[in-house]
Amino acid sequence: MIALHDLAAAWTAFFHTPEPPFTIALFRILFGLVAMASALLYLPHASLWLGAEGVLSRARWEEEYGGRLLTLFRWLPPGRGSIRAVFGLHLLGAACLVLGLATPLSAAVVFLTLTSIHHRHPEVTHGGDSLMRMMSFLLIFSRAGDAWSLDAMLAGAGAPTPSSPWALRLLQLQISFVYFQSFVAKMAGESWRRGTAVYWVSMVSDYRRRPAPAAMRTLWWSRLATWGTLVLEFSLGPLVWIREWRYPLVAAAVVFHLGLEVLMNVQLFGAIMLTGLVTFISPYDLERLVTALWP
Amino acid sequence: MTGGAILVDAFIAIYLFVAWSWGQPSDSWLGRAVAPFTRPVLWLGLGQTWGMFAPDPAKVEGHLTAVITTAGGDRIEWAPPRMADLGYGEAFRWFRHQKYEASVLDGDTGYLRPALAEYLLRLHADREPVRVDLVYRDHDVPGPGDEGSDEPERRELVFFTYPEPS
Numbered sequence: 047m048i049a050l051h052d053l054a055a056a057w058t059a060f061f062h063t064p065e066p067p068f069t070i071a072l073f074r075i076l077f078g079l080v081a082m083a084s085a086l087l088y089l090p091h092a093s094l095w096l097g098a099e100g101v102l103s104r105a106r107w108e109e110e111y112g113g114r115l116l117t118l119f120r121w122l123p124p125g126r127g128s129i130r131a132v133f134g135l136h137l138l139g140a141a142c143l144v145l146g147l148a149t150p151l152s153a154a155v156v157f158l159t160l161t162s163i164h165h166r167h168p169e170v171t172h173g174g175d176s177l178m179r180m181m182s183f184l185l186i187f188s189r190a191g192d193a194w195s196l197d198a199m200l201a202g203a204g205a206p207t208p209s210s211p212w213a214l215r216l217l218q219l220q221i222s223f224v225y226f227q228s229f230v231a232k233m234a235g236e237s238w239r240r241g242t243a244v245y246w247v248s249m250v251s252d253y254r255r256r257p258a259p260a261a262m263r264t265l266w267w268s269r270l271a272t273w274g275t276l277v278l279e280f281s282l283g284p285l286v287w288i289r290e291w292r293y294p295l296v297a298a299a300v301v302f303h304l305g306l307e308v309l310m311n312v313q314l315f316g317a318i319m320l321t322g323l324v325t326f327i328s329p330y331d332l333e334r335l336v337t338a339l340w341p
Numbered sequence: 342m343t344g345g346a347i348l349v350d351a352f353i354a355i356y357l358f359v360a361w362s363w364g365q366p367s368d369s370w371l372g373r374a375v376a377p378f379t380r381p382v383l384w385l386g387l388g389q390t391w392g393m394f395a396p397d398p399a400k401v402e403g404h405l406t407a408v409i410t411t412a413g414g415d416r417i418e419w420a421p422p423r424m425a426d427l428g429y430g431e432a433f434r435w436f437r438h439q440k441y442e443a444s445v446l447d448g449d450t451g452y453l454r455p456a457l458a459e460y461l462l463r464l465h466a467d468r469e470p471v472r473v474d475l476v477y478r479d480h481d482v483p484g485p486g487d488e489g490s491d492e493p494e495r496r497e498l499v500f501f502t503y504p505e506p507s
Binding site for chain 1: 357387391393397
């Protein structure tokens with residue numbers, strides 16, 4: 047039996063052993079860029095999705111959701127001015143995240159604006175949007191502004207002090223959950239177990255960028271890709287926590303998402319997941335890399 | 342241990358518990374245990390279920406069309422853009438239309454249907470529209486090895502009419 051004090055020690059070691067903030071700082075920069083891209087892609091159709099007279103009128107939204115979802119739009123006057131204000135605030139917050147300026151506040155602003163936009167029309171959001179909300183929420187509590195930031199520069203600090211990486215650990219666990227829970231959900235489907243799921247995904251036009259080549263429409267390819275996806279998603283749950291396996295699995299996930307990007311239109315989902323995978327890079331390796339690149 | 346450290350550990354534990362338990366059947370012990378957190382978690386947008394193309398991806402090519410009928414009997418067709426017809430950059434920008442189409446077709450989000458009909462009535466107000474029919478058109482996708490066989494049967498279903506019959 048594992049003693050309670052051993053569990054407590056393992057918990058403390060995992061969540062609170064101090065480490066330099068380079069990983070969370072790199073994540074902050076990439077996340078800020080993705081958050082900006084997400085808003086810029088949303089903007090051209092923002093009035094259609096969020097406008098008082100769009101496909102989900104204010105009255106219909108109020109009737110369905112009322113006060114159940116947090117959104118600034120509930121308190122702002124209807125009209126394009128409010129949409130512009132929320133997107134403007136969002137872009138400002140995301141830009142500040144990239145620069146590392148007032149980092150916790152910027153993360154809070156991005157969380158609030160993302161949530162406001164998504165909640166005003168939840169049915170046009172995707173898994174990547176949900177993950178971005180969680181990422182921005184966890185960033186609020188992180189030390190992401192302690193390195194590679196204007197915050198650190200303005201504070202006149204030298205090398206960043208190692209600190210408890212608990213928010214980074216939660217981000218890593220969150221990413222790991224996404225893969226593992228996707229694996230569990232897929233295992234309930236017959237086509238995933240039989241190895242035909244990727245065939246169907248590549249044949250239906252909703253997500254594909256272009257018709258798959260003939261070789262990729264065969265049963266053997268579908269089985270390879272379907273079962274390969276299951277193995278990878280499972281592995282990124284528990285096995286990514288084994289230090290020796292971490293980088294090979296992260297590299298496999300990067301190849302997986304880049305492959306999806308070529309064949310399928312899942313908008314920013316790939317970019318968001320790749321940003322999340324950055325959290326698995328050791329801050330010590332990042333420090334060595336940066337020192338090697340810019341001695 | 343300081344009060345701050347206890348708060349942080351409690352926050353970590355609650356976050357992990359909610360992430361792990363969210364979406365469990367409400368009659369399971371995990372579902373019952375996470376129930377007290379449901380309202381605040383939903384309000385904050387931190388609820389999560391993950392499962393792209395799960396449990397099974399679609400095996401039909403199905404799309405939404407809206408047919409607007411005017412007072413003069415004319416018919417106007419409206420349909421979201423097909424992602425497969427768009428270029429790389431366009432598909433990024435128009436991606437949410439695909440999500441929207443899937444949501445309108447999904448019976449769990451029925452409130453979107455009258456909202457879409459009302460939008461289309463406003464959009465074509467100058468042509469005196471009186472009725473909107475939402476139509477689902479689909480056909481089976483050939484299975485592995487069946488490609489090139491007979492032309493699939495095309496189906497059409499009017500699944501919503503506005504104004505809704507009383």
